[in-house]
Amino acid sequence: MAIIEVKNLTKKFGDFLAVDNISFQVRQGEFFAFLGPNGAGKSTTIKMMTTILKPTSGSIVISGHDAIGDSDRARQSFGIVFQDQSLDDELTAWENMDFHGVLYDIPSVIRGGRVKQLLEFVELWDRRDDLVKKFSGGMKRRLEIARGLMHHPKVFFLDEPTLGLDAQTRQHMWSYLKNLNRTEGTTVFLTTHYIEEAEQIAQRVAVIDRGKIAAIGTVEELRQETGTDSLEKAFLKLTGSHIREESAGDFAARRMRLFHGSKKN
Amino acid sequence: MFEKIYILWLRQLKRYWRSKPRVIGSLGQPLLFLLALGYGMGAVFQQAGKGDYLDFLAPGIIGMSIIFTAIFSGIEIIWDRQFGFLKEVLVAPMSRLEIMIGHTLGGATVAFLQGVVVLLLSIAVGFGPIGWIEIFPALGIMFLTALLFAGFGVAVASRLNDMQGFQLIMNFLIMPLFFLSGALFPLEGAPKMLLAIAAIDPLSYGVDALRGLLTGSYYYGLPLDIAALAGAASLAVAAGSYLFSKIQI
Numbered sequence: 484m485a486i487i488e489v490k491n492l493t494k495k496f497g498d499f500l501a502v503d504n505i506s507f508q509v510r511q512g513e514f515f516a517f518l519g520p521n522g523a524g525k526s527t528t529i530k531m532m533t534t535i536l537k538p539t540s541g542s543i544v545i546s547g548h549d550a551i552g553d554s555d556r557a558r559q560s561f562g563i564v565f566q567d568q569s570l571d572d573e574l575t576a577w578e579n580m581d582f583h584g585v586l587y588d589i590p591s592v593i594r595g596g597r598v599k600q601l602l603e604f605v606e607l608w609d610r611r612d613d614l615v616k617k618f619s620g621g622m623k624r625r626l627e628i629a630r631g632l633m634h635h636p637k638v639f640f641l642d643e644p645t646l647g648l649d650a651q652t653r654q655h656m657w658s659y660l661k662n663l664n665r666t667e668g669t670t671v672f673l674t675t676h677y678i679e680e681a682e683q684i685a686q687r688v689a690v691i692d693r694g695k696i697a698a699i700g701t702v703e704e705l706r707q708e709t710g711t712d713s714l715e716k717a718f719l720k721l722t723g724s725h726i727r728e729e730s731a732g733d734f735a736a737r738r739m740r741l742f743h744g745s746k747k748n
Numbered sequence: 749m750f751e752k753i754y755i756l757w758l759r760q761l762k763r764y765w766r767s768k769p770r771v772i773g774s775l776g777q778p779l780l781f782l783l784a785l786g787y788g789m790g791a792v793f794q795q796a797g798k799g800d801y802l803d804f805l806a807p808g809i810i811g812m813s814i815i816f817t818a819i820f821s822g823i824e825i826i827w828d829r830q831f832g833f834l835k836e837v838l839v840a841p842m843s844r845l846e847i848m849i850g851h852t853l854g855g856a857t858v859a860f861l862q863g864v865v866v867l868l869l870s871i872a873v874g875f876g877p878i879g880w881i882e883i884f885p886a887l888g889i890m891f892l893t894a895l896l897f898a899g900f901g902v903a904v905a906s907r908l909n910d911m912q913g914f915q916l917i918m919n920f921l922i923m924p925l926f927f928l929s930g931a932l933f934p935l936e937g938a939p940k941m942l943l944a945i946a947a948i949d950p951l952s953y954g955v956d957a958l959r960g961l962l963t964g965s966y967y968y969g970l971p972l973d974i975a976a977l978a979g980a981a982s983l984a985v986a987a988g989s990y991l992f993s994k995i996q997i
């Protein structure tokens with residue numbers, strides 16, 4: 484059964500086609516990855532699926548709800564970890580978590596316990612009463628992950644979740660999600676530009692480049708389709724380009740853009 | 749549902765209280781106006797036979813602090829957008845309307861409390877309300893004015909993408925709304941042109957109602973003041989809700 488159904492989804496920014504007529508389905512309980520270089524249209528697709536950006540055309544159905552026409556209902560069924568920051572700097576770590584818990588209807592009897600569990604899990608429990616603005620970039624990233632995992636939705640969207648995340652928290656996060664997947668049948672939709680990550684985590688991968696899906700299938704299928712012996716080579720063959728690693732410089736550049744008021748990515 | 753609106757409201761209050769420069773600035777500015785203008789212009793005002801200028805001015809300055817704080821709180825949505833937090837709220841399982849209500853009530857509450865503090869401040873520097881009972885309906889007027897401009901701030905912020913727009917808002921909206929409202933000078937005997945502008949400035953009615961209740965002298969009269977404020981507040985909140993529901997990241 485498909486829990487995510489996307490048909491002919493297109494997003495134009497002015498004349499620029501960021502997402503170009505893509506269609507795909509994700510099955511319930513699946514780990515599904517969008518693999519593609521920076522600027523491929525991954526975040527734009529996720530923003531449309533999570534109801535914060537209106538598509539130019541196409542349809543999105545999440546857990547049986549139309550994410551465009553009935554977005555209030557669609558939002559009941561998913562959770563998301565964003566690529567870039569979405570914390571409130573002026574609140575403490577604990578307050579950010581608690582706020583999230585209230586918005587996501589986590590009953591207060593279990594909210595407190597879960598906040599503690601997850602803050603311990605990302606080693607921020609001792610810092611729970613500090614304002615987030617005092618945190619380093621890595622700590623903020625860990626807090627984003629902890630907050631994102633607080634409620635147990637049917638579908639998790641993770642937009643480049645491991646970007647800027649330490650190896651330990653990354654391991655923790657994947658095992659936490661696998662456990663949720665096993666016990667509650669949670670579906671995970673992630674985007675990444677790390678080939679190894681897609682290979683290790685995802686049951687099926689969609690290779691996306693310049694707003695188009697170049698190929699979709701299991702890693703094995705992608706290899707066969709392209710007649711190559713690794714996902715990396717398959718990727719190269721499909722997109723004709725190396726994945727550009729997002730360096731610390733890119734991150735800083737994005738920050739700069741932010742503060743100079745140009746359009747956000 | 750109410751818990752979600754409550755936590756959004758609470759967040760606004762916490763953010764305001766924690767931003768000490770904002771708290772101090774927003775008390776310092778009214779105090780400066782009260783002292784410099786209230787005492788500085790007092791003699792001239794008295795000679796013109798208009799009575800005590802501080803008494804005249806205080807309701808205007810309360811109105812000033814309310815409009816500044818309320819619009820600013822509404823506009824905080826631009827900050828939330830820039831710093832990414834708006835996404836967290838927009839993907840949560842709640843309607844855009846609930847978010848808008850929580851944010852607007854939070855901003856209105858902050859502005860209202862600010863107005864109360866300025867009222868106390870002006871009493872401390874010599875403002876004498878005509879009676880204590882009248883203070884209660886005056887508080888109601890203050891909240892309505894705060895709600896009106898918080899909703900207005902949300903409406904404006906929903907259409908802006910970055911901070912640059914904020915300067916425009918400050919110079920071409922908030923300042924004129926304040927200066928042309930009769931907060932600083934009596935509308936009696938003012939040029940027709942000015943009267944016409946004041947008549948479409950909702951702050952005029954807020955200030956007039958406060959001045960009437962606290963000092964006994966109205967220009968428009970309380971019924972018209974309340975009707976205009978309530979009408980403008982409904983319009984602002986409706987516009988804010990509509991524009992906020994269209995917001996995209």
Ligand SMILES: Nc1ncnc2c1ncn2[C@@H]1O[C@H](COP(=O)(O)OP(=O)(O)O)[C@@H](O)[C@H]1O
Nearest residue numbers: 496501520521522523524525526527746747748
């Ligand atoms: N709001 C926007 N306005 C204009 N162009 C945008 C906007 N958001 C994204 N883009 C462009 O769309 C393309 C896809 O961006 P994005 O979805 O963020 O890529 P990815 O997440 O795969 O790195 C990029 O070229 C980006 O510059």
Ligand SMILES: [Mg+2]
Nearest residue numbers: 525526566643
């Ligand atoms: Mg991205």
